[in-house]
Amino acid sequence: MIANKSQFFSQELRFLGFTFNEQGMSPNQDALEAITNIPPPKTLKASRRFIGKTSFYRVFFPKLPEVEKPFTDMLKKDVPFVWNKEYDAAMLEIKDMIKNVARLKLPDFNKEFLLYCDASQETFAAALIQCEDDGTMRPIAFFSRRNPERKHLLPSVELELRCIVEVMKKFRVWLLGGFTRIFTDHKLLKKLIEINTDRKLYYYINCLNEYTYTLEYLPGSKNIVADCLTRVNLRKVLYPATILIRNPPFDVKELKEIELKDEKEDTALTFNYKSLEEIVNSKIEEVEERSQRGESSSVKEKEEYKDNEITERKKK
Numbered sequence: 001m002i003a004n005k006s007q008f009f010s011q012e013l014r015f016l017g018f019t020f021n022e023q024g025m026s027p028n029q030d031a032l033e034a035i036t037n038i039p040p041p042k043t044l045k046a047s048r049r050f051i052g053k054t055s056f057y058r059v060f061f062p063k064l065p066e067v068e069k070p071f072t073d074m075l076k077k078d079v080p081f082v083w084n085k086e087y088d089a090a091m092l093e094i095k096d097m098i099k100n101v102a103r104l105k106l107p108d109f110n111k112e113f114l115l116y117c118d119a120s121q122e123t124f125a126a127a128l129i130q131c132e133d134d135g136t137m138r139p140i141a142f143f144s145r146r147n148p149e150r151k152h153l154l155p156s157v158e159l160e161l162r163c164i165v166e167v168m169k170k171f172r173v174w175l176l177g178g179f180t181r182i183f184t185d186h187k188l189l190k191k192l193i194e195i196n197t198d199r200k201l202y203y204y205i206n207c208l209n210e211y212t213y214t215l216e217y218l219p220g221s222k223n224i225v226a227d228c229l230t231r232v233n234l235r236k237v238l239y240p241a242t243i244l245i246r247n248p249p250f251d252v253k254e255l256k257e258i259e260l261k262d263e264k265e266d267t268a269l270t271f272n273y274k275s276l277e278e279i280v281n282s283k284i285e286e287v288e289e290r291s292q293r294g295e296s297s298s299v300k301e302k303e304e305y306k307d308n309e310i311t312e313r314k315k316k
Contacts, residue, residue: 017056024105024138027057036095040088044081047071054094060101062142065123067093072146105130105138113140113180116218119156119163122147126167128174140174143167158201160186161193165204168211175211183218190215 007013012021017031035054041047051071058064065072070090074081107113107130114129114137126143145166147159154162164182168175193205193215 119159124163
């Protein structure tokens with residue numbers, strides 16, 4: 001041990017580009033400023049250097065694979081280097097992410113880990129979280145990478161299982177020996193692991209056997225943490241969407257409750273619905289119009305139609 005290279009009783013430590021203190025871990029500000037000051041690359045080698053610098057801190061950036069996609073596509077074989085506005089926009093977005101980098105909590109091995117995973121055909125993403133004593137959720141690390149088999153369409157359950165295995169491997173030094181609660185929005189995944197009959201999934205299931213974990217179902221509408229990491233390429237909803245339900249499969253009162261609930265949660269969905277009575281009355285009006293045009297119609301026909309229509313709707 002060399003005395004002049006050692007620090008004792010320090011409240012903050014800077015080591016290998018990271019800063020550690022009682023609040024957690026964060027990248028060195030000097031390193032982040034150096035990345036934000038990098039000019040637009042003029043060669044392929046300079047682009048590769050820029051991606052290498054940002055990837056070194058990828059554990060802090062949950063959406064990095066999708067944002068740097070233009071650069072990774074540029075680095076493919078036989079792709080000519082032509083700098084354009086798409087690369088410019090991607091580079092600016094990466095620099096904005098660096099300016100707003102998150103501070104990560106250091107893992108506490110006396111507490112359980114919470115792992116939120118989600119997979120799409122393009123991206124695998126996850127957030128490793130622990131709760132404070134007051135219930136506050138603090139991120140420990142983020143994981144995200146492009147799906148290596150994105151050219152082949154795979155079942156969503158298989159994608160989710162692969163994503164979980166990759167994340168567990170990534171954070172193996174932390175999760176091994178501890179207890180992890182894994183949240184997934186695939187309800188059948190737990191049953192698939194218990195009674196698997198697909199030989200190609202044995203490898204992934206066997207990889208999970210060395211960990212102590214529980215798999216818990218979390219509906220997709222509540223799995224916000226992971227969903228926002230894998231759907232970053234979707235455009236923001238600028239105008240509310242309208243869904244026209246002509247034959248509601250449930251009671252109109254339930255539909256009104258859903259609409260009110262969505263308004264409270266600021267959901268960009270507006271339901272334009274017609275009640276069963278309105279649908280039946282509109283059909284009767286059509287029968288009356290045909291009658292005025294000389295087509296055969298009667299009161300009995302209208303009553304029979306009304307009774308049949310109500311019976312059919314109740315069956316559905």
